[in-house]
Amino acid sequence: MNHFEYRNGEMFAEEVPVGKISREVGTPAYIYSLATLRRHYRVFDQAFGKTPHLVCFSVKSNSNLAVLRAFAKEGSGFDIVSGGELFRALQAGGDARKIVFSGVGKKRDEIEYALKSGILMFNVESEQELMFIDEVGRALGKRAPISLRINPDVDAKTHPYISTGMKKSKFGIEIKRSAELYKQALTLKNLEVIGVDCHIGSQLTSVGPFVDALARVREYLDRVLVGYLRKEGADIRYLDLGGGLGIRYKDEEPPSPEEYAGALVKGLEGLNVTLILEPGRVMVGNAGMLVTEVLYLKEHEEKKFVVVDGGMNDLIRPALYGSYQAVLPVAESKGETIVADVVGPICESGDFFAKDRELPRPKPGDLLAVMSAGAYGFTMASNYNSHPRPPEVLVDGDKYYVVRERESLDDLIRGETIPPALQ
Numbered sequence: 001m002n003h004f005e006y007r008n009g010e011m012f013a014e015e016v017p018v019g020k021i022s023r024e025v026g027t028p029a030y031i032y033s034l035a036t037l038r039r040h041y042r043v044f045d046q047a048f049g050k051t052p053h054l055v056c057f058s059v060k061s062n063s064n065l066a067v068l069r070a071f072a073k074e075g076s077g078f079d080i081v082s083g084g085e086l087f088r089a090l091q092a093g094g095d096a097r098k099i100v101f102s103g104v105g106k107k108r109d110e111i112e113y114a115l116k117s118g119i120l121m122f123n124v125e126s127e128q129e130l131m132f133i134d135e136v137g138r139a140l141g142k143r144a145p146i147s148l149r150i151n152p153d154v155d156a157k158t159h160p161y162i163s164t165g166m167k168k169s170k171f172g173i174e175i176k177r178s179a180e181l182y183k184q185a186l187t188l189k190n191l192e193v194i195g196v197d198c199h200i201g202s203q204l205t206s207v208g209p210f211v212d213a214l215a216r217v218r219e220y221l222d223r224v225l226v227g228y229l230r231k232e233g234a235d236i237r238y239l240d241l242g243g244g245l246g247i248r249y250k251d252e253e254p255p256s257p258e259e260y261a262g263a264l265v266k267g268l269e270g271l272n273v274t275l276i277l278e279p280g281r282v283m284v285g286n287a288g289m290l291v292t293e294v295l296y297l298k299e300h301e302e303k304k305f306v307v308v309d310g311g312m313n314d315l316i317r318p319a320l321y322g323s324y325q326a327v328l329p330v331a332e333s334k335g336e337t338i339v340a341d342v343v344g345p346i347c348e349s350g351d352f353f354a355k356d357r358e359l360p361r362p363k364p365g366d367l368l369a370v371m372s373a374g375a376y377g378f379t380m381a382s383n384y385n386s387h388p389r390p391p392e393v394l395v396d397g398d399k400y401y402v403v404r405e406r407e408s409l410d411d412l413i414r415g416e417t418i419p420p421a422l423q
């Protein structure tokens with residue numbers, strides 16, 4: 001559910017007309033709904049009911065400070081994958097003791113920053129990383145809380161680029177090697193082994209793969225954790241099951257948070273751990289849109305193109321994954337419809353928001369809303385073709401706030417210099 005709807009033929013974000021925001025802040029622009037963000041968090045969190053759990057919002061899906069702040073105020077922790085994301089989470093008022101650090105390529109400065117900040121745990125993805133975190137901990141005189149990210153070798157049945165839990169993926173530690181690595185971790189003095197972690201992919205639209213992954217981890221936990229680790233003194237208190245719950249972009253029917261939570265909680269009975277969840281997309285995806293203005297309509301013999309002012313530099317999902325995003329007129333029209341590709345200004349044929357899409361025949365100046373753009377939208381935006389990145393707007397009831405300004409032309413060249421020989 002979200003708070004974007006038509007009223008008398010005009011699209012609203014909560015109580016504010018999308019057309020009004022677009023006229024005032026220009027296009028392209030990201031618009032988020034605060035009520036939707038809050039609602040998504042609460043529904044997800046409440047789905048786990050009394051099961052001891054911690055929701056750690058996945059910062060990479062939407063890293064805007066105001067969005068992070070909204071979740072922090074709901075009590076959310078954060079799942080980060082870089083020092084930069086740690087900085088953002090802390091700046092937004094996030095509690096370091098609710099931050100988990102994932103990712104295959106953590107660098108020394110990032111590990112030091114996280115250790116000094118006192119994060120909840122590092123989700124370790126390789127043997128060398130395990131040794132390295134111990135070494136950094138020793139240099140700082142600190143013990144690093146860790147879990148191992150296990151690769152359960154299950155097929156998430158999602159796009160290959162966002163499937164992370166299969167043997168051939170770069171993520172995690174092979175399940176059959178992880179027991180050995182846990183034993184090794186217990187011998188390292190600057191590590192504290194506190195958890196087990198597993199994240200199998202993104203935009204999962206059925207509970208099957210989650211249940212399979214949990215069953216594999218569970219079998220392993222019963223054998224290794226209960227049978228060995230706890231006896232050796234490792235206090236395994238957390239089971240992190242990652243993120244990945246899908247959303248509806250078109251006609252997908254992803255499980256509800258209640259179904260998802262129900263399936264996981266059932267697989268956990270008797271384990272006596274605190275569950276950690278790292279949802280990203282399900283929190284923010286349908287809480288945001290990208291508004292773009294129609295520049296031209298090109299009618300070729302075989303095909304029509306609606307050229308808009310936003311492009312793959314602003315929202316790369318359709319270009320990168322071939323994914324579907326709904327494109328809706330901001331002002332409804334009952335006139336003639338056309339079938340066209342909605343394309344941006346970027347000099348790449350992959351620069352499109354929609355292919356062969358039926359929409360009301362647009363004229364220059366009309367506004368289109370690319371829906372479900374709150375996750376992996378702005379965070380994946382770039383300056384390709386030297387377009388300043390769009391602003392981000394947060395709507396709260398009948399008010400809206402520009403929570404990130406549109407970049408300026410000066411921002412485009414910030415930090416660039418011309419060496420003396422060229423002056």
Ligand SMILES: *Cc1c(COP(=O)(O)O)cnc(C)c1O
Pocket residue numbers: 058060061079102103199201202203242243244245278279280281282375
């Ligand atoms: C990307 C990612 C997530 C969030 O995935 P969603 O599909 O957006 O919920 C969670 N955990 C890790 C480790 C990730 O890499």
